[in-house]
Amino acid sequence: MSSTRINSVILGECGNRTPIILLHGWARSLSDLLPLGELLSADYPVHVLDLPGFGDSGMPQESWDTIQYARRILQYLDDNGLAKVNLLGHSFGGRVTLRLARLAPERIEKIILIGSHGLSPKRSFYQALRIWAIRRGAVILKWIDAFFKTTLFKNWFTPRYGSQDYLAAGALKGTLVKTVTEDQSAELPKITAPALLIWGTEDLAAPLEMGRRMAHLIPRARLLELPHQGHDPFLDVNAHLCAYHILPFLAEGQDVKEAVGNG
Amino acid sequence: MAAGKKRDIAVLYGGRSVEHEISVITALQLMKALDPVKYNVIPVYIAPSGRWYTGNSLFEKNCYRNWASCQHTLTAVSLQPWPGIGGLKVEGGSLLKRFSTLLTGRFDTIPVDVFLLAFHGEYGEDGCIQGLLEMAEFPYTSCDVTSSAIAMNKYLCKSILRDHGIKVLPSKVARKFDAIHNLKSVTDSILQTPGLERFPLFIKPNHLGSSIGIAKAEDIESLHAALAKVFLYDTEAIVEPCLESMFEINVSVISSDPTRASVVEIPVATSGALSYEDKYMRGGGKKKGARSQGMASLVREIDPAALDSTIKEQVTSSALKAFEVLGCCGVVRFDFMHDNTDGSIYFNELNPQPGSLSFYLWVKSNPRFLYTEELDVLIESALKRRSQLASRERELGFMALK
Numbered sequence: 044m045s046s047t048r049i050n051s052v053i054l055g056e057c058g059n060r061t062p063i064i065l066l067h068g069w070a071r072s073l074s075d076l077l078p079l080g081e082l083l084s085a086d087y088p089v090h091v092l093d094l095p096g097f098g099d100s101g102m103p104q105e106s107w108d109t110i111q112y113a114r115r116i117l118q119y120l121d122d123n124g125l126a127k128v129n130l131l132g133h134s135f136g137g138r139v140t141l142r143l144a145r146l147a148p149e150r151i152e153k154i155i156l157i158g159s160h161g162l163s164p165k166r167s168f169y170q171a172l173r174i175w176a177i178r179r180g181a182v183i184l185k186w187i188d189a190f191f192k193t194t195l196f197k198n199w200f201t202p203r204y205g206s207q208d209y210l211a212a213g214a215l216k217g218t219l220v221k222t223v224t225e226d227q228s229a230e231l232p233k234i235t236a237p238a239l240l241i242w243g244t245e246d247l248a249a250p251l252e253m254g255r256r257m258a259h260l261i262p263r264a265r266l267l268e269l270p271h272q273g274h275d276p277f278l279d280v281n282a283h284l285c286a287y288h289i290l291p292f293l294a295e296g297q298d299v300k301e302a303v304g305n306g
Numbered sequence: 307m308a309a310g311k312k313r314d315i316a317v318l319y320g321g322r323s324v325e326h327e328i329s330v331i332t333a334l335q336l337m338k339a340l341d342p343v344k345y346n347v348i349p350v351y352i353a354p355s356g357r358w359y360t361g362n363s364l365f366e367k368n369c370y371r372n373w374a375s376c377q378h379t380l381t382a383v384s385l386q387p388w389p390g391i392g393g394l395k396v397e398g399g400s401l402l403k404r405f406s407t408l409l410t411g412r413f414d415t416i417p418v419d420v421f422l423l424a425f426h427g428e429y430g431e432d433g434c435i436q437g438l439l440e441m442a443e444f445p446y447t448s449c450d451v452t453s454s455a456i457a458m459n460k461y462l463c464k465s466i467l468r469d470h471g472i473k474v475l476p477s478k479v480a481r482k483f484d485a486i487h488n489l490k491s492v493t494d495s496i497l498q499t500p501g502l503e504r505f506p507l508f509i510k511p512n513h514l515g516s517s518i519g520i521a522k523a524e525d526i527e528s529l530h531a532a533l534a535k536v537f538l539y540d541t542e543a544i545v546e547p548c549l550e551s552m553f554e555i556n557v558s559v560i561s562s563d564p565t566r567a568s569v570v571e572i573p574v575a576t577s578g579a580l581s582y583e584d585k586y587m588r589g590g591g592k593k594k595g596a597r598s599q600g601m602a603s604l605v606r607e608i609d610p611a612a613l614d615s616t617i618k619e620q621v622t623s624s625a626l627k628a629f630e631v632l633g634c635c636g637v638v639r640f641d642f643m644h645d646n647t648d649g650s651i652y653f654n655e656l657n658p659q660p661g662s663l664s665f666y667l668w669v670k671s672n673p674r675f676l677y678t679e680e681l682d683v684l685i686e687s688a689l690k691r692r693s694q695l696a697s698r699e700r701e702l703g704f705m706a707l708k
Contacts, residue, residue, distance in 0.1 A: 085674060270342050271365040280335045283665070283677035287341060 045115045048101035050093040052077065055084030061152050062088040063129045063293070064116065066136030068158075068274075069208055069219070072098030076133065079277045082286035087129070087293065092119070094136065096215045106217025109225055113142035120150065129293055131155040134249060134274065141227050144234045154234070155289055157241045158249045158274045162256055163226040177204050231260035238264040239292045241285060243272030315345045315685065316360075316394065316418040318435065318446075320352040323427030324518055324539055330370055332662055333424040337365060339665070339677040340422075345685075348416060350383065350394065352430070358383045360394065360416065383416060387441035393417040420685050421446040423636075423659055427514055431659045432458035445692035447684040448636040449658040456632055457658040460512050460544050463632070464653065470631045472624050472653050475643075476501025477546045479512055482537040492533075493526060496545050506548040509533060511540035522548060551646035554654070555613075557621050558664035559629040560637045560675075562683045567622045568667035569609035608670045617644060620651050628653065635691060636684055639664050 052073055063083055065076040073091040080091040093100035095107070095115055103111070116139060120128060129152050132140030137159020144151050166174065181204075184196040208219060238261045242254035251268065258266035267288055269276045277285045317340075319333035320326055333349070340347050349364035353373070361380035363369045369376035382397040393415040398404070407413045421444050425431045431448075433455035439446045449457060456463050464474040478499040485492045496502055509532035510520045519539045521532035529545075536543040558568040609618075625640040639660035643652045663684075665677040675683065 082669070082676065267343070270347075271362070272338070279338075280665070280677055281338050283339050283669070284341065287676050287678035288343075 045095075045103070045111070045118065046101075047095040047103050047115060049095065049115065049119050050099035051119070052080070052091045054080050054089040054091065055087060060087050061127055061129055061293075062090055062125055063131055064120075064125075065089065065091040066094060066116070066130070066132040066139055067092075067097065068134030068136055070097065070211060071134075074098070075275070076131075076277065078279070079131075079282040079285055082282055083289060086290055090119075090123070090125075090128075092116070094139070096218060102214055103218065106215075106221055108218075108221045109138045109142045110146070112139045112222075113146050116143055117147055117150070126150065127152055129153045129155070131157070131289070132159055133157040133277065134160055135222070137161055137249075138222060138225065138227070141231065141234070144236050144238075145227075145230050148235050151236045153293060154236050154238045155241065155292070156238060156254075156257065157277055157285070158243060158246050159240070159254075159257065160223075160249050161225070161227045161231075162253050162260075163224070163228070164250060165252055165256075180204070228256075228260060231257065232262060234261050234263075236263070237292075237295075239289065240264055240266045241276060241288065242266060242268055243274060243276040244268050244270050245272060246274045246276075248274040312344060312346050313419040313685070314348060314393075314417050315340060315420050315422050316348045316350045316416075317422045317424060318350045318352070319424040319430075320354070321425050321427070321430040321435070322352070322354060322356050323425065323429060323431075324514065325425075325427035326354055328426045328661060329424055329430065332426065332659075334365075334367060335662060335665075336422070336424055336677070336681060340681055341678050344682070348394075348418065350421075351380075353377075358385070358394070385438060385442060387438055389441075389443040391415065391442055418444065420444070420688050422681070422685065422688075423448040424663070425659055426661065428458075431657075432513065443692070443696070445688040447688040449632075449634045449638065453632045453634045454658045457634075457638070457656040458513050460510065460655055461542075463656055467628050467631065467653050470627065472628055473650060475546050475549075475652050475654075477544050478502055480533060480543045480545060482541045482543075485533055485537065489530065489533075493529060496529070499545075501547055502545060504547075505529075508546045508548050509536055509543050510546075511536050512542035512544045513540050549643060549645050549647075552643050553646070554641060555617070555621050555644055555651070556639055556641045556667075557625045558637060558639045558660065558667045559625050559634070560668070560680070560683060561629075561635045561687045565626060565629060566671075566673075567626050568664065568671040570613070570618050570621055571667055572607045572610055572613070574605040574607065606666075608667065617651065624651070624653065628656065632656070634658065635687065637663050637668075637680065639667075 050073070065080050067073055067075045073093045076091050080089045083089050094112065095101060095103050127150050130140045130143055137156045138161045140154050140156060140159070141161045144154050181196065181200060184200050188194060188196050240254050240258050242251050244251050254266055258264045269284070272281065317333050317337055319329045321329060323329070337347050337349060348360055351359050351364050353359060359377070359380040360383050363376050363379045383394040384397055386395055396414040396416060399414070421439055423430065423435065423446055425435065429435060431454060433451040436446065436448065436451045436454050440451060448454065456466060461477060461479045464477060468474045476499060478496050480492050480496060505524050507523045507529060508520065509523055509529065511518065519536045521535055523529035523532045533543050554573055555570050556573065557570045560566050621642050624642065628640060629638065637660065639657040641654040641657070643654050645652065663680065665680055668675040668680050669677065
C-alpha cells in the first residue's frame with residue numbers, strides 16, 4: 044500500500060450516480076480539468092485528482108510505473124468508498140486509465156480518453172533510427188562518464204537530446220523513463236468497459252493515428268475527432284464540446300439500469 | 307451521434323466596427339464549441355477593409371495578429387444577394403477560372419446551410435448584414451433587420467420600450483453635426499431636458515456597445531470633452547442621468563421553444579460604470595501570452611443568492627416582454643440598472659449579439675444549455691424562422707400593369 048498523499052477536488056452532489064474520476068496529463072495538475080469537471084458535475088459526482096508527483100499531491104517514494112499509479116488510484120477509491128467509477132484520463136492520465144480498466148474491470152463502468160498515451164507512436168525509418176542512435180549514445184556516454192569520471196551525459200547529452208518533459212521532470216525523471224516507453228497494445232483488446240476516445244486532429248503530442256489505433260484495439264470504443272484541436276481539446280470553452288459528448292455517452296444504458304434498480 | 311449529412315455552418319464575424327476584435331474573440335470561441343459531428347464549420351471573416359475571406363488559418367488566433375502574411379493563405383469570398391445562390395461566391399482564382407466565369411457566368415460556390423453571426427457593433431449587429439442575408443434568403447442566427455436596427459439605436463430602443471411600460475431613464479440625443487455648428491445650443495438643449503438638469507451625467511455613443519467611448523461628465527467642460535470623445539466613434543451621443551447608487555443587472559433571452567430567459571448576472575466594475583477593459587481585458591487579457599475570453603472573462607456574480615428574488619423576477623419578465631415587443635430572434639442580452647435609492651429597475655440597453663453569446667449565463671440556467679447546445683438551439687431556430695418566411699405567398703404577378 045502506498046501512502047503517497049493524493050490531493051483532489053470533489054464536485055457535484057448527484058445522488059447515487061456513478062462518480063467520474065478525472066486524471067490529468069504529465070507535468071500538469073487538476074486545474075487543467077476543473078472546468079470540464081464543473082460541467083460534468085451538474086449530472087455526476089466528480090473527483091478531480093492531482094496525480095502523485097504533480098500539483099498538491101505527494102511525491103512517490105520511488106520511480107513508479109503506470110501500474111503503481113493505477114494501484115494508488117484504486118486505494119483512493121477504497122478510501123473514499125467508491126465501489127464503481129467512470130474514469131477520464133488525459134494524455135498521461137490516459138495511460139493510468141487504461142491500466143485501471145485492466146487491473147480492476149469490475150470497478151470501472153466506462154472510460155473516456157482524451158489525447159491519451161498508452162501506445163508506441165508510429166515512426167518513420169529516419170525517426171526510428173534517430174531514437175535508436177540517441178538511446179545507444181546515452182548508454183555509451185554513461186559508460187564513458189563512469190570510466191573517466193566525466194559528466195558528458197548530464198552536461199552535454201541531456202540538454203541536447205533530452206525531451207522537454209525529461210528536462211523538466213526533476214525528481215520524476217525515473218518515473219518518466221519508466222512510463223514513457225510503455226506500450227499497452229496487448230492489453231487494450233482485453234478492456235471490457237465501453238470507451239469514448241476524444242482526439243484533436245492537430246494533436247502533436249499524441250497524434251491522431253494513435254487514437255485511431257486505440258479505437259481499433261479497444262473492443263467497445265468509439266472515436267470522436269475534433270478538427271483544428273490540439274493535445275488539450277478540453278481547455279476553456281472546449282470543455283463544453285467535450286461535456287456535450289461525454290454526458291450522453293455516460294447516460295447510455297442509465298435508463299435501463301435505473302429501471303432495474305427501482306424495479 | 308447524428309447520422310446523415312452534416313450541415314454547413316458559416317460563422318460570419320469581424321466587420322467594419324470598432325468592436326472588430328471582440329467579434330473575433332466571440333467567433334473563435336464559438337467555432338471551438340460547435341459540434342463537428344453535426345456541422346462543417348466554415349469561418350468567414352470580414353476584414354477591417356470590408357473584404358470577406360475564408361480558410362483554415364482563420365481558426366488560429368495568430369492569423370489575425372499576423373494578418374499581412376496570413377491573408378495570402380485565405381480565399382476571398384463574397385455573398386451575392388440572390389435567392390437560391392446556396393453559398394458563398396469564390397472570388398479570384400486562376401486566369402483560366404476567371405476567363406471561364408466571364409464566358410459562362412458561372413462561378414464556384416462554397417455551400418452554406420446556415421450563417422451563424424458573431425458580430426459586435428456597426429454593419430454586423432445593426433441590421434446591415436441581416437439585410438443582405440434576407441435578400442439571399444439564408445437562415446441566420448441573430449435578430450432580424452428591424453430588431454437589430456432598433457437594438458443598436460439606444461435612444462430609439464428605449465423610446466419603444468418606454469411606450470410598452472418598461473421603465474427607462476430620461477435621455478437626450480446629441481448629434482455631431484449640431485455640436486460642430488453650435489455646441490452651446492446642444493449643451494443647453496441637454497441641460498434643459500427633464501431629468502438631465504443636474505450633473506453628473508453619462509454620455510455614451512448611441513449606436514455602439516462594449517462600453518466603447520462612455521464617459522461621465524461632472525460639469526459643462528467635462529460634458530464637452532465627453533461629447534468630443536463619443537464623436538470620435540459615433541455621430542450621435544446619448545446623454546443620461548448618472549444614478550448615485552446603482553448596480554447593473556443583466557439577463558439573456560433565447561428564442562427556443564418556448565422563449566427562455568437565463569439566470570441574471572451582476573457584472574463587477576473596477577470603478578463606476580463598466581469599461582471596455584472590465585469587459586474584455588480581465589482574465590489574462592493584459593498578461594503577455596495569456597488568453598482573453600471576451601465577455602466570459604468579466605468578473606461577475608451569476609445568479610447571486612443574496613439578490614432579492616423579486617428583483618430577479620422583475621428583470622426576467624421585463625426582458626421577456628422586451629424580447630417579444632421588439633421581435634427579437636436568436637440570443638440577446640438585456641442590461642438593466644437597479645437604482646438603490648428607490649428600488650427602481652431601468653432598462654439600459656439591448657445587445658442583439660451579446661459578447662460570448664452569453665454562454666456563461668446559459669450554462670448556469672435551468673434548464674441548462676452547454677455552449678454547444680446553445681449553438682444547436684440557435685441553428686435550429688434560424689432554420690425554423692427561414693422556413694416560416696419561405697412559406698409566405700409572394701407571387702402576386704403584374705396585375706396593376708395589365
